[in-house]
Amino acid sequence: MTSWTDVLTHFCLAGLLANPWRSPRAIRKLQEKKLMRLIPHAYRHVPYYRSLLDSARIKPQDIRTLGDLENVPLTTKAQLRDLPDAEKTARTIDLVQCQSFSTSGATGIPLRSFFTRQDALLKNLAWIRSFTHCGVNPFSRTAAFVGRRDVKTRRSWYEYLGLWRRQEISTWEGPESWVRTLRQWRPQVYQGYVMTLRLLAEHVQENDLRDIRPRQVLSSSALLDSPTRRYLESLWGCSLIDFYGSDEGGCLAWECPACKGYHISSDTVILEILNNGKRARPGEDGEVVITNLHSWAMPFIRYKQDDVVTRSCREPVCGRHFPLLEKIQGRLDDFIVLKNGKKLSPHLFYYAVDPVPGIRRWRMIQDCRHRLKVEIVPTDSLSPTSLKAIERNLRQVVNNDLTVEIVVVDAIHVERGKKFRAVNSKFGGPGS
Ligand SMILES: [Zn+2]
Known part of the structure; x- marks a missing residue:
């Protein structure tokens, strides 16, 4: 535990918790302020973005508003994946000190992304903020089912204080092994892809394992179907809350029980919904394009996420002003x-x-x-x-x-x- 991390975490979380309650205008200003830092940084230090903006005849100072951002050409996963690290990451940042993630796409060829420690911390905190909104008790233990063979065992400093304790369980193991870990650790919250949760639930039901019973279930998958939701909720007698995120963008949106939609994490990401290249109207489906406002090491600017969502017709009713998505329709290849x-x-x-x-x-x-x-x-x-x-x-x-x-x-x-x-x-x- 280092004191600067402690202080930074405190300030970041305080800001993150307050931001959803700010006025739509203030949220927009905050996005634009962050954008005006990210774009010049990417132009100056990341060769890919320098040539991208040059080719579109855009100077970094031309991008001051969300409207200006729409002039920047889109970037695909394949484009970034095919570039060497030196072309797509900031020269000023030591990648050895960064946290890296590998995301596989439809092609199965992974894209490796890098985040500075501060950005990675903020990414974690944005997830924690969304869990807090959904009523997850900060003192509860979460079993997180992850698609990696090697699970993280290193704990964050706040976990030593009994806050947001999280144990990863590899989905490469089978349900019998998951149950053994769940029995040892007794988490109150289960978090994972919908199908993993379903496989676990089926195993629990078939073997009548009544002690495997979470108090809360958090799903993420980019596609939660209603029958699976009903099945999990009725088996475990608790409501399921869905989250939408990615390795590149972190927490992108989370389900709000009051608003019947997903709040976009607007202070950490600019999420555009494009229908045939134009901004989708309320109620319309469109492809997700993100600008991760905290991607200093390897910027994601107007990056195609290859997911389709429906823009909501409704305004939030819970008092938060982060705009809403109606539904996560799934990945393009679905x-x-x-x-x-x-x-x-x-x-x-x-x-x-x-x-x-x-x-x-x-x-x-x-x-x-x-x-x-x-x-x-x-x-x-x-x-x-x-x-x-x-x-x-x-x-x-x-x-x-x-x-x-x-x-x-x-x-x-x-x-x-x-x-x-x-x-x-x-x-x-x-x-x-
Ligand atoms: Zn809400």
């Missing part, structure tokens, strides 16, 4: 693409399949332009009528534009350490 190019949200397919009785698990993939292949693991009660109903519902969703091929299988393998995607398309992703 979208099924019709012949005319129309992209269908994966949620539509959940609505089509889940009400039909007799299904234990399912997965579908659009492996060629004209076909949707559906795998179904049945329960004992799956009847031919149910199969017909699924086919009919799916044909309706795709408007008979794709052939629907249903295969009944014994099991669907859930790859360990990875997010499970029930709906997947080879044609929905970026550049498809």
Whole structure:
């Protein structure tokens, strides 16, 4: 524990807790103030952004408002991934001293990102702020299911004070191993991808493990389907709260029980929602583009997150003024693409399949332009009528534009350490 970290944490958290309550105008001013620091820094010290702005004939001093930012060309994950570190990171920062994260995308090739210790700390605190809003008790213990084999064992200083204690559990282990750790550590809060939580819940239910019972469940996945939410909430008798974030942007948005939407973490990120390159209107879907205002080592400026969300029509009612997202629709490669190019949200397919009785698990993939292949693991009660109903519902969703091929299988393998995607398309992703 170092005293500067202590002081910094205190000030950061105090600011983070106060910011959502500031007026929309003050929040915007704060974003622009941070932006006016980040852009000149990136231009001066990061070769990629210097050439990006030069090519668009933009000088750093031209970007003073959120409107000005829209003139900066977008950056994709593939663009950053293909650059050497020296091109995309700030020359003035020692990368050895930074925290790094690896994010894999649709291609499976990871992008390594770097954060200064201060930015990494702020990233953690922004998550803590969102948990606080959702009523997570700071003295509770959280089991965080993570997709890495090696879990972090190093504790933050506040954990030694009994605050925000967190133990990581690798999803590479199976449910039996998770249960052993949960029994040893007895956390009150479970946090993880939706499918991990579902696998755990199924294991708990099948084996009647009544002692495995969290008080709160926090999910993150970029796609929380209603049936899984209902299943987890009814099994464990607590409400589930969904979060939206990424390695590049940290906590991007979190569900607000009062507002029926997700508050955007507007003091740490500028989140744009673009529909065909234009700002999405309230109620419209669009692709997420982020500018991480605390990405000093490796800036993310107008970075395409490859997720689709719905902009909310509503204003916040809880007193916080961070704007709202209505729904997280999923990753681009979760979208099924019709012949005319129309992209269908994966949620539509959940609505089509889940009400039909007799299904234990399912997965579908659009492996060629004209076909949707559906795998179904049945329960004992799956009847031919149910199969017909699924086919009919799916044909309706795709408007008979794709052939629907249903295969009944014994099991669907859930790859360990990875997010499970029930709906997947080879044609929905970026550049498809
Ligand atoms: Zn709210």
